[in-house]
Amino acid sequence: MRLLLLAPPGAGKGTQGERLADRLAVRHVSAGERLRAEARAGTPVGREIAAYLDRGDLVPDAIVFDVLSPVVVAAVGDGGYILDGFPRTLPQATAAAALGARLGLTLDAAVHLYAPEAVLVRRLLARAGQGGRSDDTSAVIRHRLQLFTTTTSPLIDYYRDRGILLAVDADRPPEAVTTEILARLSDRSPIRGTT
Ligand code: ADP
Secondary structure, X not given: OXXXXXXXXXXXXXXXXXXXXXXXXXXXXXXXXXXXXXXXXXXXXXXXXXXXXXXXXXXXXXXXXXXXXXXXXXXXXXXXXXXXXXXXXHHHHHHHHHHHHHHOOEOOEEEEEEOOHHHHHHHHHHHHHOOOOOOOOHHHHHHHHHHHHHHHOHHHHHHHHOOOEEEEEXXXXXXXXXXXXXXXXXXXXXXXXXX
16 A cells, blocks of 8 residues: 655654554654654755755655655555655645556555644644654744745645545544544545656
8 A cells, every 4th residue: 555645744654654654664754853863863865855844834845855765765665554654745645656657566545634723733733742853943933834835735736636535524532533534445445646
């Protein structure tokens, strides 16, 4: 199974990514975690990445692709993956599609998790209150939500046009969201699409 999760900050990409990877026995590939690990490593590219992360800006496509594509290629041998947060821009989506075509891979579904903005903000601020990530401050949260709308949400139509979009209401307890995704995946006849 090869899935990607398309969701604004706070919708539960990370949570659902882990749960789905566990239930489907495939690799969870979190773009944000990989980029944070690279930033922590303090390499020259890591320092560059850290500056984008702290501002809540998207890391440039070329850097993201360099960091993520080897991870995706490695996960192919594990029987599949849940891509969490990658691709997140149209250029990333077309580059990922080209990589998929080269490897002969198809994407089974793009899962769009949606929830009202007030819910997203509330969840992110709650995480901040628990000593969460440095980008969970209210100004940076607003900026990340805005970037989702301007830059990532066009991917919803991109994958809908390819017939692989699965939209799921994420304003529910995590288990209910996971159950619905798994049920709807198993309802579907083999889905055709390219990453
Ligand atoms: P969230 O969805 O809450 O923003 P993530 O962990 O998915 O959390 O992403 C955190 C940050 O990592 C983003 O704000 C962005 O700076 C960077 N990032 C993650 N994925 C990508 C991507 N595909 N392209 C560019 N930047 C990314």
